[in-house]
Amino acid sequence: xxxxxxxxxxxxxxxxxxxxxxxxxxxxxxxxxxxxxxxxxxxxxxxxxxxxxxxxxxxxxxxxxxxxxxxxxxxxxxxxxxxxxxxxxxxxxxxxxxxxxxxxxxxxxxxxxxxxxxxxxxxxxxxxxxxxxxxxxxxxxxxxxxxxxxxxxxxxxxxxxxxxxxxxxxxxxxxxxxxxxxxxxxxxxxxxxxxxxxxxxxxxxxxxxxxxxxxxxxxxxxxxxxxxxxxxxxxxxxxxxxxxxxxxxxxxxxxxxxxxxxxxxxxxxxxxxxxxxxxxxxxxxxxxxxxxxxxxxxxxxxxxxxxxxxxxxxxxxxxxxxxxxxxxxxxxxxxxxxxxxxxxxxxxxxxxxxxxxxxxxxxxxxxxxxxxxxxxxxxxxxxxxxxxxxxxxxxxxxxxxxxxxxxxxxxxxxxxxxxxxxxxxxxxxxxxxxxxxxxxxxxxxxxxxxxxxxxxxxxxxxxxxxxxxxxxxxxxxxxxxxxxxxxxxxxxxxxx
Numbered sequence: 047x048x049x050x051x052x053x054x055x056x057x058x059x060x061x062x063x064x065x066x067x068x069x070x071x072x073x074x075x076x077x078x079x080x081x082x083x084x085x086x087x088x089x090x091x092x093x094x095x096x097x098x099x100x101x102x103x104x105x106x107x108x109x110x111x112x113x114x115x116x117x118x119x120x121x122x123x124x125x126x127x128x129x130x131x132x133x134x135x136x137x138x139x140x141x142x143x144x145x146x147x148x149x150x151x152x153x154x155x156x157x158x159x160x161x162x163x164x165x166x167x168x169x170x171x172x173x174x175x176x177x178x179x180x181x182x183x184x185x186x187x188x189x190x191x192x193x194x195x196x197x198x199x200x201x202x203x204x205x206x207x208x209x210x211x212x213x214x215x216x217x218x219x220x221x222x223x224x225x226x227x228x229x230x231x232x233x234x235x236x237x238x239x240x241x242x243x244x245x246x247x248x249x250x251x252x253x254x255x256x257x258x259x260x261x262x263x264x265x266x267x268x269x270x271x272x273x274x275x276x277x278x279x280x281x282x283x284x285x286x287x288x289x290x291x292x293x294x295x296x297x298x299x300x301x302x303x304x305x306x307x308x309x310x311x312x313x314x315x316x317x318x319x320x321x322x323x324x325x326x327x328x329x330x331x332x333x334x335x336x337x338x339x340x341x342x343x344x345x346x347x348x349x350x351x352x353x354x355x356x357x358x359x360x361x362x363x364x365x366x367x368x369x370x371x372x373x374x375x376x377x378x379x380x381x382x383x384x385x386x387x388x389x390x391x392x393x394x395x396x397x398x399x400x401x402x403x404x405x406x407x408x409x410x411x412x413x414x415x416x417x418x419x420x421x422x423x424x425x426x427x428x429x430x431x432x433x434x435x436x437x438x439x440x441x442x443x444x445x446x447x448x449x450x451x452x453x454x455x456x457x458x459x460x461x462x463x464x465x466x467x468x469x470x471x472x473x474x475x476x477x478x479x480x481x482x483x484x485x486x487x488x489x490x491x492x493x494x495x496x497x498x499x500x501x502x503x504x505x506x507x508x509x510x511x512x513x514x515x516x517x518x519x520x521x522x523x524x525x526x527x528x529x530x531x532x533x534x535x536x537x538x539x540x541x542x
Contacts, residue, residue, distance in 0.1 A: 063109070063142065064458040065360040068465060069371040069400070071407035081408060084262045085415045096417040098242045101222050104229025107419050108237040108363070113203045114211040115148045115228070116140070118447075121185035122218040122246070124301040125335060132186050134510035138518075141456040141507065142213060145170035148200055150177060152186045158484040159509040166488075167460065167505065168498025175199060187220035191227055204232035212238045216250075216446035217420070219243040240420040241413075241445060249413055249422070249445035251299050252343045259440050262412055263405055269427070269439045271345040280327065281320045283344050288312035293347040296327075298339055302444070308334065309347050345441075352428040352436050353377075355392055357406035358451050359422050361414050369410035369422075371403045373465070375450050377425070378472070388472035389450050390526065391465070398433055402426065409443070421447050453507060453520040461501055461522055468502070468529030470521040473511075474537050480515045487517065490539045494532055496522060504536055 073081070089095060098107060118139040120131035132152040140163050143149050147170075155176045163169045177186075177193035190196050204210035210232070212225045217240030229236040240246060248254050253273040260268045270287075274280040280296075287294045291312060298306030308330060315323055331339055354377040360370045374392040392399055406424045413422065423444045430436030453471045457464040479487075487506065488495065496503030505520040519536065523529040 063455060065370050065455075066372055066458060066463060066465070067370045068373045069403035069407075071371060071400075071404040073368070073404075073408060073411060077408055078411075080262065081412045081415060084258060084412055087261070088258060088416065092244070092248070095244055095248060096242075098417070099222075099244075101226040102229060104233065104235050105222065105226045106235050106237050107240075107242070109211055109213070109239045109420075110209055110235075110237050112207045112209040112211055112237070113146045113148070114143070114213045115150065115200050115203075116143050116213045117150045117186055117190065117221065117224075118215040119152075119186040119218065119221065120215065121187065121220070122216045122250070122300070122446075123305075124298045125305040126302060127185060128183065128335070129305060130514075134514065135508055136186060137510055138452055138508040139213075139215065140169070140172070140174075141452050143169060143172040145172065146203070146207075147172040148196075148203060149174045150186060150190050150196060152176070152179065152189075153510075156484065156509045159506075162484065162488065162506065166495065166497055169459070173199065185218075185220055187214070187218060187224050191220065191224050197227060197231060200228045201231035204228060204234050204236060207234075209235045209237060212236055214238070214240060217241055217243065217246050241418045245413075245416055245418055246445050247300070249418065249443045252297050252442050253299050253341060255440075255443045256343065256345075258412070259409060259443075262408060263440070267405070267438070267440055269346045269348055269441065271343055273341055274344050275341045277324050277327065277340075278320075280340075280342070280344060281323050284310075284315070284323065285320070287344060287346065288315055291346045292349070295343075295345045295347040297343040297345060298336065299341055299343065306336075308336075348427060348429045348437075348439065350429065350431060352430055352433060353392075353394065355394065355402055355426050355428065356389065356450055357402050357424045357426070358454060359406060359410045359424070361410050361418050361420060361422050363419055364414055369407055369414055371407050371410070373454060374399050374402050375454075377450070388470065390470045390529070394428070395433055398428070398436075398438070401438060405438075405440070409440070413443075413445070418445065420445075421451055423448055423451055449518075453505075456505070456507075456520065457522060460496065460498075460505070464522060468521065468523035468525045468527070470523075470526070470529040470533055471507075472519055472521070472533050474517045474519065474533075474540065475515055476517075476537070476540060477515045478541060479512050479517060482512050484509050484512070487512070487540065490542065491536055494536055494539065502528070502532075504532055 116139040118136045120126040136152040177189040214221045225236040296308040358372045375389040378388040494504040502523040507518040521529040521532045
């Protein structure tokens with residue numbers, strides 16, 4: 047490909063990824079005006095939030111018809127990197143890889159999983175590089191910047207094709223610096239499939255998101271919450287919240303899943319002095335490894351919970367059209383901190399799913415107007431006894447790839463339009479998995495496995511979780527009942 051053939055605003059599926067619109071929300075003129083007004087106020091506060099810093103003449107935003115370097119680096123998420131997310135999940139980016147691509151992984155290579163992706167799933171031939179990690183706290187992106195072998199391979203690939211995509215889990219500053227270094231070495235454009243570092247940090251900030259979601263959709267669109275910047279303010283707001291709510295949640299601003307959630311029963315703190323409450327909180331934070339937790343979000347932990355839906359979207363450049371709302375999933379969680387353990391197409395009725403899709407489209411359009419490009423999902427809770435009278439509250443945005451968007455995009459690659467079929471993502475935990483290798487897991491589940499050309503079966507999403515007794519899977523089947531049956535049979539086979 048010649049550089050002259052590359053558009054600054056290429057089609058969303060130029061790199062071989064397919065984005066299927068499951069909903070077509072219509073945003074009217076009044077809503078568009080409100081979105082523009084909110085964007086104006088955001089930029090008044092942070093005037094350069096929509097600007098891409100000068101990373102060099104070869105570093106651009108987008109996704110083009112060229113080879114890709116894929117990196118799943120979790121260092122932009124509080125606690126995730128130090129809890130081993132990079133080591134356990136970096137191979138998950140292989141789900142987006144294809145012929146001629148490069149994949150950077152954290153730690154040791156897993157040739158068996160590479161062969162599984164190539165030979166069983168039929169994802170193509172891609173090269174895997176595990177850059178040396180100088181220090182356990184070093185991020186994968188930083189390790190790539192320091193690794194001559196990876197830089198040489200990426201620059202060579204870019205030079206041959208006339209361009210390279212950098213397709214990351216999350217576009218941190220280190221990701222953009224890596225793109226700039228590759229572009230400098232190759233002398234051709236490197237396209238980063240994600241927003242600028244300032245914007246990606248903002249949209250993933252629970253405090254920032256709650257404030258502007260309420261401004262756009264109305265204060266009833268989010269749970270009652272406060273942004274707190276110190277222990278004294280936290281204790282003061284907590285004491286008031288606990289007179290109004292049976293439970294409250296404390297959330298780190300940039301964490302994910304249950305790592306950054308703490309749920310407290312109001313009755314456990316009733317009548318305690320501020321000093322005692324502060325002491326208990328300090329102890330709990332220390333136990334969780336919450337160092338320097340402020341600012342954090344104090345929120346009402348609401349119930350009864352009817353569900354935790356997640357709306358998956360792809361946000362293209364403005365010139366390419368409006369955001370694509372791909373799917374509404376119901377997320378399965380476990381425990382008081384709501385640890386994600388899987389998901390499936392939403393079982394909510396048409397009216398509620400339409401409302402979810404429409405409000406998510408409004409949020410995505412706001413972000414698009416700020417320069418957001420790439421994968422984005424929006425998580426909500428549905429509170430009440432009955433769906434028709436329930437409250438819908440938006441709780442966070444994930445301006446990155448994640449546990450539902452990766453398998454969903456993989457399903458598009460494996461079977462095309464999966465929406466009329468069974469689709470189930472599940473995380474199976476069993477201490478008996480610890481010590482197993484991929485070959486043994488594949489052997490035990492052989493008759494259940496999805497294979498290229500089929501329409502159903504079990505897909506293993508990453509090999510790294512075996513070390514902690516966990517198996518992350520996608521099941522594709524004729525319908526949801528069949529998908530659940532395969533999941534149950536998988537758990538049974540692994541227990542033998």
